[in-house]
Amino acid sequence: MENPATIPSEDAASTLAALRSTRARTRADLRSYWFALVVFGALTLLSTPFFDLWDGAGVGLFWLVAAPLGMAAMARYHRNRDDELGIAPAPRAYIITAGALVAACFGLGFGGGFSDQPDVATFGPPLAIAVAYVVFAWLERSAVLALVACVMGGLTVALAAADVANAGQILAGAYGASFLTLGLLARRWTTTPR
C-alpha cells in the first residue's frame, strides 16, 4: 500500500475529484423519480371528475383507493429496478416523506370537509403535495422537480387568494398535467439497468 505521508497534494485533489465524479454517477443511477411522477400525475388527472361527486367527498374516496394502488405500483417498480440495476437507495427518508404526505392530504382533505372549512379541504392537500415534492426534489437532487413543485405551490396560494370557483379541479388538472409531463421527460434522463 502507498504511504499516506508521501501523497502529493495534486494526488489528493485528483482523488477528491474522482470521488465527486463517482458520487455524481451513483446519484444519477439512483435517480428514478419519473415513475412516481407518471403514476401520481396520471392518478391526479383521473381524480378531476370525482370533485363533483358526493358534495366533494368523491375525490377523497377516489384517493382512498388510488393512493394504495399507486404506492404498491411504486414499491414493485423500485424493487425490480433495484434488483436489475444492482443498487438500492436508502428508503427511509422517502417513506417518512410519503407517509407525512398521505397523512397531511387525508387529514387536511377530510378534516377540512368535516369541520366545514372548505378552503382547508381544497388548498391544504395540494399545498402539502407541493411541499413534499420539494423534499423529494432535495432527496433526488433534482432542481427541475423543485422548480415545478414551487410553481405548483405558488399556483395553489394564488388560487386560494383569488377565491376562484372549481379551484380544486383546476389544481388537480395543473398538478396532474405538470407532474405527468415532467415524469415522461425525466424518464429519458433516467439510467436504465445495464
Place this chain on the structure above:
Amino acid sequence: MDDDAPLTNPVAGLDNTIHQRVRLGILTVLCEAERADFGYLRTTLELTDGNLSSNLATLEHAGLVELDKTYEGRRPRTWVRVTAAGRKALADEIAVLEALVLRVNGTSRRTP
C-alpha cells in the same frame, strides 16, 4: 496561512485502511445508497473481480462494510452495504484530503 494555526499536518489524519482510490470509491458509492451489489461496484468503478474482491475483504475485515451473500435462483449474488464506521471513515478521510489540498494551495499561493 495563519501563523497561529496548529502545526498538525493533515496527512497525519489519513487512514491507511481506506486511503486508496478503489476503497474510497467503494465507500463513496455505498454511502449514497442502502446497498449495492458486486456487479454494480465492479462496473461503476471499472475493476476486475479479483481486485474488487480483495478490496472488499479488506474493508469488511476493518468493519467498514458488510457483505450479504445470497442466491437468486441458482445465481449467487453479493450485496454490500456500508457500516456506520465506514460512513465515518469516509467522511474523515475526505475532510483530511480537503484540508491537505487547502493547506498546500495556501502555501503555493504565498510562494512565487
